[in-house]
Amino acid sequence: MSLxxxxxxxxxxxxxGWRRVDIGIHQGKVALLALPGTLPEARExxxxxxxxxxxxxxxxxxxxxxxxxxxxxxxxxxxxxxAAGGVxxxxxxxxxxxxxSTPAVVQERQALVERDAYIDVALFGxxxxxxxxxxxxLAHSGVIGFKIFTHRAAPNRRVQFAxxxxxxxxxxxxxxxxxxxxxxxxxVHAENDQLLELFTQQVGHGKLTGVDAYMxxxxxxxxxxxxxxxxxxxxxxxxxxxxxxxxxxxxxDIIRMARHRGVRITAETCPQYLLFxxxxxxxxxxxxxxxxxxxxxxxxxxxxxxxxxGTLDFIASDHAPFTxxxxxxxxxxxxxxxxxxxxxxAPLMLSAALEGKLPFEQMIGxxxxxxxxxxxIYPNKGALxxxxxxxxxxxxxxxxxxxxxEDWFSRSKGSAQVFNGVNYRGRVCQTIVRGATVYRDGxxxxxxx
Numbered sequence: 484m485s486l487x488x489x490x491x492x493x494x495x496x497x498x499x500g501w502r503r504v505d506i507g508i509h510q511g512k513v514a515l516l517a518l519p520g521t522l523p524e525a526r527e528x529x530x531x532x533x534x535x536x537x538x539x540x541x542x543x544x545x546x547x548x549x550x551x552x553x554x555x556x557x558x559x560x561x562x563x564x565x566a567a568g569g570v571x572x573x574x575x576x577x578x579x580x581x582x583x584s585t586p587a588v589v590q591e592r593q594a595l596v597e598r599d600a601y602i603d604v605a606l607f608g609x610x611x612x613x614x615x616x617x618x619x620x621l622a623h624s625g626v627i628g629f630k631i632f633t634h635r636a637a638p639n640r641r642v643q644f645a646x647x648x649x650x651x652x653x654x655x656x657x658x659x660x661x662x663x664x665x666x667x668x669x670x671v672h673a674e675n676d677q678l679l680e681l682f683t684q685q686v687g688h689g690k691l692t693g694v695d696a697y698m699x700x701x702x703x704x705x706x707x708x709x710x711x712x713x714x715x716x717x718x719x720x721x722x723x724x725x726x727x728x729x730x731x732x733x734x735x736d737i738i739r740m741a742r743h744r745g746v747r748i749t750a751e752t753c754p755q756y757l758l759f760x761x762x763x764x765x766x767x768x769x770x771x772x773x774x775x776x777x778x779x780x781x782x783x784x785x786x787x788x789x790x791x792x793g794t795l796d797f798i799a800s801d802h803a804p805f806t807x808x809x810x811x812x813x814x815x816x817x818x819x820x821x822x823x824x825x826x827x828x829a830p831l832m833l834s835a836a837l838e839g840k841l842p843f844e845q846m847i848g849x850x851x852x853x854x855x856x857x858x859x860i861y862p863n864k865g866a867l868x869x870x871x872x873x874x875x876x877x878x879x880x881x882x883x884x885x886x887x888x889e890d891w892f893s894r895s896k897g898s899a900q901v902f903n904g905v906n907y908r909g910r911v912c913q914t915i916v917r918g919a920t921v922y923r924d925g926x927x928x929x930x931x932x
Contacts, residue, residue: 484509486525488918490875493531497538497867498848506536508873511917516869531877534912537847539571539602539874540829541865543854544670544727544751544799546821549595551580551643555895556804556823558599559931563892564802564826565602566922566929569911571874572603572855572864573825574627576670577647584609584617584646586624593625599931601921602914603864603874609646610669613657617646622665627858628725629662629669631655633709634676650676652712659722668723668749668858673709673734674701674775693815694764698776703731706775710734714741717748725857726750728801730775732785739794749796749857752786754828755901757798757835759783763901769810769818770900773803790849791841797853800828804895823895827886827902834907837880875915882910892927 488508495504495516505522507515515522542565548555565573575592577583583592589606596604608621610629621629633655636644649658662669682700691699710726714737717724729735729752741748755773764777771777789795803821812818829850836846855865862868867875885906888899914922921929 489525493536538851541854542573545573562601569876589624611649618661632672659720663722675708707733774820807897873918877913
């Protein structure tokens with residue numbers, strides 16, 4: 484066999500540990516895993532003597548703004564940023580100029596991906612149509628899963644959130660019953676609508692302002708109530724419910740109890756909830772406004788413990804780009820929720836592992852194999868095994884790095900103030916997608932499409 488690419492002299496690290504192995508790549512796939520020095524000749528050879536060879540990151544929670552707000556992000560800028568962070572596959576949430584609730588919109592977004600993206604992109608579909616034919620049609624169009632929100636959309640975003648908000652138990656039961664028929668997971672933003680409305684009204688009549696007011700509208704009970712409802716309805720319907728961006732110890736306890744009952748419920752958290760807390764929010768203001776909000780130090784530690792014991796299945800970025808003009812407003816409550824971070828999400832998590840937060844190989848699993856398993860694409864993605872897509876990150880664990888957001892590829896880099904100047908260990912040197920190098924040493928070197 485003649486290889487297209489050989490990665491030699493490296494140490495491969497995945498969820499199973501470390502091993503010295505040369506990797507042979509042919510037609511975009513891992514073709515050979517061989518003892519060092521035993522691969523056949525290749526058209527191109529990469530010497531990985533001084534780096535670790537990791538599976539490419541699978542980021543299962545990403546927001547793009549194309550085509551309605553390209554000043555915030557499009558697939559070219561967003562996937563460039565992802566590649567710089569070692570991401571080779573991402574899943575885009577279905578909030579677009581019109582929500583991804585029909586096969587026609589799926590095709591429209593797939594066309595944008597095929598034209599502009601530097602890495603592989605899968606799409607979510609809207610899970611709240613409450614219509615069997617519409618749900619099955621979305622599944623047949625190739626979506627990776629479904630997404631719903633358990634709270635209502637802001638008035639100025641109702642078109643973008645069409646068929647995404649499912650607000651009561653009757654409709655949630657219907658939505659999950661329909662999604663269960665497709666066999667695909669349903670990712671859920673879990674915040675209880677009725678409690679949100681109650682607390683928002685209470686804050687409106689009180690004296691709290693800014694960060695304190697926002698946090699008072701979204702205490703941990705708002706998340707915990709929604710997760711409890713979802714756990715019950717997942718058991719009742721047989722749906723695979725995936726809870727996105729878990730933030731609190733309370734929600735974790737409910738997920739843990741549901742799993743003891745055999746409920747098919749999985750969950751993720753995000754770097755921002757693992758690295759920052761309410762004190763960060765008070766320091767950085769609107770730059771750290773996200774939903775759910777940043778929590779207490781105790782909640783942060785509970786998230787790390789839940790990753791360690793497997794209650795939380797993986798880590799995703801929840802990259803949500805907004806421009807500085809969007810975020811830097813006088814009224815904190817009026818600022819949009821979300822922050823850009825895909826460029827540093829995985830590097831910061833790998834750094835945390837190097838510093839002892841979790842075993843490094845476990846962290847690799849949380850960023851690669853576990854999200855791929857959750858959505859049914861492992862080992863094609865999330866692994867470096869014979870027959871897997873040749874998605875590779877070359878990573879230097881000995882390097883030290885400092886975040887300079889001005890150097891980012893994301894068009895919303897100016898809103899990442901909370902990350903600016905942060906020091907961390909390690910560096911993404913090269914990102915390879917299906918055998919083709921797309922990022923190397925600070926530059927995008929691949930072609931979109």
